[in-house]
Amino acid sequence: MQVSVENTSALERRMTIAVPAERVETEVNKRLQQTARRAKVPGFRPGKVPMSVIRQRYEDAARQEAFGDLVQASFYEAVVEQKLNPAGAPAVEPKSFEKGKDLEYIATFEVYPEFTVAGFDSIAVERLSADVADADLDNMLEVLRKQNIRFEAVERAAQNEDQLNIDFVGKIDGEAFAGGSAKGTQLVLGSGRMIPGFEEGLVGAKAGEERVLNLAFPEDYQNLDLAGKTAEFTVTVNSVSEPKLPELNEEFFAQFGIKESGVDGFRAEVRKNMERELRQAIKTKVKNQVMDGLLAANPIEVPKALLENEVNRLRVQAVQQFGGNIKPEQLPAELFEEQAKRRVVLGLIIAEVVKQNELKPDEARVREMIQEMASAYQEPEQVIAWYYKNDQQLNEVRSVVLEEQVVDTVLQKATVTDKSVSYEEAVKPAQAPAAD
Structure with a gap:
């Protein structure tokens, strides 16, 4: 070859490959012999059809089948021989495929970039440290109470933070419009759920009262048919309910799966969860800085095939997350290209760091991570056992641990500055990484 x-x-x-005619004819004849054993031809018993008849009837199909298989096999042999690492399937252009002649074709493809990861010492990382103070714990308990707020009916006029049950009909130029009417809707005043002026217009209303609101849709309203238009809403208030924060008692604790441990036990459990969140937030911020540094220090060209695959993956994820009747391929590729490029480049860099430093997942850290995740459940031992019985989930944890080991490897040479901050600052989401 x-x-x-x-x-x-x-x-x-651009690789040109020539497969000897002898090999081509051997493959064609092999397929013709296979066909001869099962072919049904009028006038002949199965398996007794003369090869000349078989060749006349089936040679073209056998030759096309052989072409496909030979291209696949010879392409693999060629890239191994040339020590190439294709980043996607090749585009194949036949040059010659005539009986008795060599099979020639051109395969055009991209290869993975070859590079050595460098620049660890140019990376600067700010590593935060924080504690969960009693005040932070008290704030979290208030957050949990507000998340579990209850509403009780009252006879007074509505005010901000009250929940109203309402019926409403919206009209534009005297005509009802799609999506402008509803019955029995629960609305918390001040939530900003409705267009400007709607919730404000119901402050002071009482159960049984009807109000007419003349409002304008914002110019940038998501429904372009309604943007900037003025509408009249006739609103009937069915009931007014005021918010009631739950007490810190056994009933409240039971909602979180904590029983018979009282306020002190509940506070201890919440603190433990906050400390877990704190550790993860600090770890994530360090990792993001390391990854940004690796990207800046190692600009590499991305194979188009890998970028397209990642864009398609992100399209599918977007459809799964947001639902709707849209198909992934209908989403514009440019919406995902920057994120896809970042993920592909980081994937290549991380893989190269692993290779250069001969890293393997630390199984002790794998178990530690699984135990950490399992500690958030009521039956942690069952969760741990589940991970170790499911290879896919276990390998996902191993991948995360391997990334952490990559971060540790970089931190050994990076410039690291430690900074003490408050709990709130430490857990505050970091800004999105800049696009490359």
Whole structure:
């Protein structure tokens, strides 16, 4: 087999492959013999059809089948021989495929970039440290109470933070419009759920009262048919309910699966969860800084095939997350290209750091991570056992641990500054990384 390779760009390769005619004919004849054993031809018993008849009827199909298989096999042999690492399937252009002649074709494809990860010492990382203070714990308990707020009916006029049960009909130029009417809707005043002026217009209303609100849809309203238009809403208030914070008692604790441990036990459990969240937040911020540093220090070209695959993955994730009747391919690729490029480049860099430093997942850290995740459940031992019985989930944890080991490897040479901050600052989400 003859192989020649041309570099048409930094990553693209144009490979010309010639497969000897003898090998081609051997493959064609093999398929014809297989066909002869099962072919049903009028006038002949199965398996007794003359090869000349078989060849006349089936040779073209056998030759096409052989072409596909030979291209696949010879391409693999050629990239191994040339020590190439394709980043996607090749585009195949036949040059010659005539009976009795060599099979020749051109395969155009991209290869993975070859590079050495460098610049660890140019990376600067700010590593935060914080504690969960009693005041932080008290604030979290208030958050939990507000998240579990209850509403009780009252006879007074509505005020902000009250929940109203309402019926409403919206009209534009005297005509009802799609999505402008509802019955029995629960609305908390001040939530900002409705268009400007709607909730404000119901402050002071009482159960049984009807109010007419003349409001304008914002110019940037998501429904372009309604944007900027003025509508009249006739609103009937069915009931007014005021918010009631739950007491810190056994009934409240039971909602979180904590029983018979009182306020002190509940506070201890919440503190433990906050400390877990704090550790993860600090770890994530350090990791993001390391990854940003690796990206800045190691600019590499991305194979188009890998970028397209990642864009398609992100499209599918977006549809799964937001639902709707849209198909993934209908989402514009440019919406995902920056994120896809970042993920692909980081994937290549991380893989190279692992290779250069001969890293393998630390199984002790794997178990520690699983135990940490399991501690948030009522039956942690069952969760741990579940992970170790499911290879896919276990390997996902191993991948996360391996990334942490990559971060640790970089931190050994990076410039690290420690900074003490409050709990709130430490757990506050970091800004989104800048696009490359």
